[in-house]
Amino acid sequence: MNIAIAxxxxxxxxxxxxxxxxxxxxxFVPESAVESDRTEKxxxxxxxxxCRYRPSAGDSKKNNYVIQAKRFETGTTEDVLRxxxxxxxxxxxxxxxxxxxxxxxxxxxxxxxxKKDFMRFKKTVTEGLVVSDTGIAAPRGVTEESLKMTLDKFxxxxxxxxxxxxxxxxxxQNLRKPVGVTARACAGRLQEISNxxxxxxxxxxxxxxxxxxxxxxxxxxxxAQWRRSMISINFQPFTxxxxxxxxxxxxxxxxxxxxxxxGNKKGDKEKSEDKTGKSKSKTKKFSKKSSKNRGKKRKRNDxxxxxxxxxxxxxxxxxxxxxxxxxxxxxxxxxxxxxxxxHRATQNMSKKEFNALVHAQVQRILGKKAKTPxxxxxxxxxDSSPSSPESSDSEEE
Numbered sequence: 001m002n003i004a005i006a007x008x009x010x011x012x013x014x015x016x017x018x019x020x021x022x023x024x025x026x027x028f029v030p031e032s033a034v035e036s037d038r039t040e041k042x043x044x045x046x047x048x049x050x051c052r053y054r055p056s057a058g059d060s061k062k063n064n065y066v067i068q069a070k071r072f073e074t075g076t077t078e079d080v081l082r083x084x085x086x087x088x089x090x091x092x093x094x095x096x097x098x099x100x101x102x103x104x105x106x107x108x109x110x111x112x113x114x115k116k117d118f119m120r121f122k123k124t125v126t127e128g129l130v131v132s133d134t135g136i137a138a139p140r141g142v143t144e145e146s147l148k149m150t151l152d153k154f155x156x157x158x159x160x161x162x163x164x165x166x167x168x169x170x171x172x173q174n175l176r177k178p179v180g181v182t183a184r185a186c187a188g189r190l191q192e193i194s195n196x197x198x199x200x201x202x203x204x205x206x207x208x209x210x211x212x213x214x215x216x217x218x219x220x221x222x223x224a225q226w227r228r229s230m231i232s233i234n235f236q237p238f239t240x241x242x243x244x245x246x247x248x249x250x251x252x253x254x255x256x257x258x259x260x261x262x263g264n265k266k267g268d269k270e271k272s273e274d275k276t277g278k279s280k281s282k283t284k285k286f287s288k289k290s291s292k293n294r295g296k297k298r299k300r301n302d303x304x305x306x307x308x309x310x311x312x313x314x315x316x317x318x319x320x321x322x323x324x325x326x327x328x329x330x331x332x333x334x335x336x337x338x339x340x341x342x343h344r345a346t347q348n349m350s351k352k353e354f355n356a357l358v359h360a361q362v363q364r365i366l367g368k369k370a371k372t373p374x375x376x377x378x379x380x381x382x383d384s385s386p387s388s389p390e391s392s393d394s395e396e397e
Contacts, residue, residue: 002030005189008180015178024170025077025163025200026193032079045071047109051093073112077158081196083109084155099144106151121153156201164200167193168209177221183249186221187242190214211242218245226252315362329358
């Protein structure tokens, strides 16, 4: 189950919520730095310890089994607790019957910095003076009490003050169900962390949580939609066992997975549309912008618009049925050739002289056009459109 959580979560915050002022000793997402399974690569780090199914019975093939215990050097708080729990199991099942044998087993299962720390604590504890009932001070020596004191000091290196209180508060207030992790896996991880609490140092809170507490924590971790579903059918998790709660949540997981499939297909379709540049959002955006200018679109022969009369006007294109509203007469391309040849002559002309020259050129073009038969399109455009201001002025003169 821890493997599934570790694969679905890239960091501890994937399963957390709210502000966490003091980090817990054991986060919900495992962060173990030690490989707990024996492989060909790390087989030298494991010690084979023969234990008994029934410690009171003698050694035999039927009664004996082998534990592959990982030698501890350094690691996280959870690594320390796993090593400690394995050690207690060996003490019971080996069995190690006296303090000297237990000290020897501990030293066998430690290495590197871990063994150095333990030997330092062992020396401090065993050589410490203890006053007997007779009033004589003597070294404590190798006893069950000195073993417990040494192991407690060794474990204490991995914990902060009041670690159990902070751990319980973290479980109750700062957890949420990670995406891609099942409710069963979450419940298993909660139970595992709860079992670690009895090995925490501290004056209180170092006892496992009850099943009711674990159900409450799990219920707060799941999405709000799940809790609404429970209310809608009057499913009360606090009156159920953990097994019943998990089974109901698994039904919600199946329901959620089936309802999300159509949505995923729709999302894929929208992504494909975005790649081809034909998404609905882009189309709507374009149509919204273009709709503003639809009413302002000019017709080819429409010259009565107020905007046309205020802005641009070309007499040449008006006479020829062209887009006379798009430019002024002096900017007309038809006159570009004529203006190029007459550039030198008109370079020093005033605007009035230039307009007169242009007017003469227009009359010349219109005279040639009158000699040739007009097309049907030119006739309709000239009949429907009013005469240019320049031509009306010439007639009055």
